[in-house]
Amino acid sequence: MAEITAASVKELRERTGAGMMDCKKALSENNGEMEASVDWLRAKGLSAAAKKAGRTAAEGLVGVAVEGNRGAVVEVNSETDFVAKNDQFQAFVRDVSKLALTTGSDVEALGNSAYPSGGTVAEALTNNIATIGENQSLRRAAVLDVDQGVVVSYVHNAAAPNMGKIGVLVALESAASADALNSLGKFLAMHIAAANPLALSAEGLDADLLARERGIAVEKANESGKPANIVEKMVDGTMAKFAKENALLSQLYVIDGKTPIADVVAAAAKDSGSPIAIKAFERFQLGEGIEKATSDFAAEVAAASGVPQPVA
Structure with missing residues (x-):
């Protein structure tokens, strides 16, 4: 049997929101395997992870840029929120968002591209780290375009124009x-920011994700x-509900809480006199998937041990 360490219990607890002893039991039941333990807690109804879009822990900014029928979204991380408010950092995010319109979603290519003030994007980032005095990273980028139509952007919790905590x-x-x-695009982007769909349609949902959800069900x-x-x-009922709630076209419009997004688009198409199709969408939430400890875990371990603690 694998050794259950305090660090693994801590990681599982942060990922699921379950109690410390439940996390320890889950790891014991699953030979220390992290993903299996997450599923075990969810199956037992002890995990809050399924209700979370991804705990936002890393700081920084998500930036968006749109030119013509092409749009880009990038995420640049920093250690603290103070840096996200820094003019130099914000200028970098703004410039990189625009450069991504040309380089595309390849972060390495974006890093190697020419920066407006000279050198490369990677060199400008290195300079920011040196002058601001805090580690930063260009984490990801995505680009969408259409042959005919529009690409619409939306930023939630904006810290400055076209940058904030969530970019769509x-x-x-x-x-x-x-x-x-x-x-239409602005309202759809606001819906996506709030509802966090995982795919455009049920057919687009990740096969591995569906298999994992079915196993839990x-x-x-x-x-x-x-x-x-x-x-x-x-x-089958559980899986149908999961697909409906996580595919954009079948989600209920957050504005009225009752109309499927597919019907919202169809109504807009009828009003405009021309077919409208959602080709694709992107949603970046700052720090998605990056965890940061927020509690006194050592004190919790001591309390759970049952050993009397000295009174201050």
Whole structure:
């Protein structure tokens, strides 16, 4: 049996939001395997991870830029929020967002591209680190374009124009007027920022993710004690609900809470007199997937040990 360390318990607790002892039990039940332990906690209803879009822990900014029918979104991280408010840092994010329109989503290519004030983007970043005095990184980039239509951007929790905590791009293919498409795109981008869809349609959901969700659903359904045929129907129902809630076109529009996004787009197409299709979308949330400890874990370990602690 694998050794269960305090560090692994800490990591599992931060990832799932489950209690420390539940995390320790999950690791013990799963031979210390982290991903299996996450699934075990979710199956037991002890994890809050499924309700989280990705705990935002890293600081910095997400920047967006749109020119013509092409849009880019980038994430540049820093150690503290103070740097995100720095004019020099914000200027860098703004410049890199615009450069990504040309270089595309390849971060290495973006880093090697020419920076407006001289040198490369990577060299400008190194200079920022030296002058600001805090580590920074160009984490990721994405670019969307359309042959006919618009790419619309939206920033939530903006710290400055076109940069903030969440950046969204929506690409709409259509011959409809730019005004109509920009209006629709802005509302769709706001919805995406809030609802965090994982794919455009159910068919686009990641196969490995679906397999993992099905495994959890099967374990939960089996605990009901119902016959196998009923369990199968329960699992199918759970998976249908998961797909509906995580595919953009089937999500309920956050503005009214009742209309599927597919119907929102269809209504806009009817009003404009031209078909409209969502070609693609991108959603970057600052620090997505990067965790940072926020509690006194040592004190919790001591408390859980059962050993009396000295009174201050």
